[in-house]
Amino acid sequence: MICSHVTSSRFLLLLFSMIFSVNSAFSQKLLLKGSDSVLPLGQKVAEQFMKSNKNVNISVVGGGSGVGITALIDGTTQIAMTSRPIKMDEKLRLQNAGRQYKEVKIAFDALSIIVNPGNKVTQLTREQIEGIFTGKIKNWKEVGGDDLKIVAYARETSSGTYEFFKEHLLNRKNYAATCLNMPASGAVIQSVSQTKGAIGYVGLAYLDKSVKAIGVSTDKGKTYVKPSVATAKNKTYPVVRPLFFYYPTKSEAIVKPFIDYVTGKTGQGLVSQIGYISLDGF
Numbered sequence: 367m368i369c370s371h372v373t374s375s376r377f378l379l380l381l382f383s384m385i386f387s388v389n390s391a392f393s394q395k396l397l398l399k400g401s402d403s404v405l406p407l408g409q410k411v412a413e414q415f416m417k418s419n420k421n422v423n424i425s426v427v428g429g430g431s432g433v434g435i436t437a438l439i440d441g442t443t444q445i446a447m448t449s450r451p452i453k454m455d456e457k458l459r460l461q462n463a464g465r466q467y468k469e470v471k472i473a474f475d476a477l478s479i480i481v482n483p484g485n486k487v488t489q490l491t492r493e494q495i496e497g498i499f500t501g502k503i504k505n506w507k508e509v510g511g512d513d514l515k516i517v518a519y520a521r522e523t524s525s526g527t528y529e530f531f532k533e534h535l536l537n538r539k540n541y542a543a544t545c546l547n548m549p550a551s552g553a554v555i556q557s558v559s560q561t562k563g564a565i566g567y568v569g570l571a572y573l574d575k576s577v578k579a580i581g582v583s584t585d586k587g588k589t590y591v592k593p594s595v596a597t598a599k600n601k602t603y604p605v606v607r608p609l610f611f612y613y614p615t616k617s618e619a620i621v622k623p624f625i626d627y628v629t630g631k632t633g634q635g636l637v638s639q640i641g642y643i644s645l646d647g648f
Contacts, residue, residue: 400434431526450526489581501542571641
């Protein structure tokens with residue numbers, strides 16, 4: 367009887383272990399980390415993907431493109447979300463860490479320059495934007511506005527948006543020391559909405575009625591265009607950028623179904639729903 371009882375117990379333990387192993391094998395965890403601009407898209411797509419893939423658990427964390435790439439280098443994330451291409455020094459760090467990776471373009475974004483709704487300025491040239499964020503232009507009356515001090519809000523230095531803005535709108539000049547660096551796009555929106563003399567920049571999907579997007583000219587004031595999905599698609603808005611996923615090649619078997627979902631018809635439909643521009647629409 368004792369022998370029979372022990373045998374039964376061992377059988378149950380073995381059976382439990384087998385069931386646990388099977389469940390573990392089919393339970394997959396993915397971490398997406400990085401760009402604050404990509405964050406709302408990553409969250410939405412992950413949420414929908416998990417509804418039809420019950421065995422996958424996806425976490426999405428912001429922090430900036432640089433944070434995502436660092437996590438990729440450290441091997442602490444399966445997917446790095448970025449709003450800029452990977453840099454040469456990051457490529458070298460990945461190479462030194464022995465990590466092969468792949469780049470996937472997932473959407474496009476019309477980077478939007480925003481001011482407080484109470485500001486009567488509705489448009490700026492690229493040169494004026496450069497002057498404001500490098501500190502040469504300090505008062506709104508210098509660009510057709512009220513006699514009001516300009517308060518410029520930028521993203522933190524680890525942000526891909528910070529880098530893109532510097533390269534494409536500041537002509538690679540340094541930001542003024544007076545620029546206030548914000549940790550997230552939501553913080554930029556909140557600060558600009560509460561400060562009459564404020565100006566900042568965010569991804570198109572972050573725009574809401576609490577701020578005003580202005581027209582931008584890159585032809586020295588001949589034409590001004592406001593950011594929208596339509597003006598990005600017809601290529602009249604001049605500040606459009608791609609958004610990326612980077613992932614380690616060794617994780618491709620796990621990551622690929624999600625990547626295919628994001629770049630497929632359903633995922634690209636969510637891209638448009640969020641407020642960004644789908645791959646086939648650009």
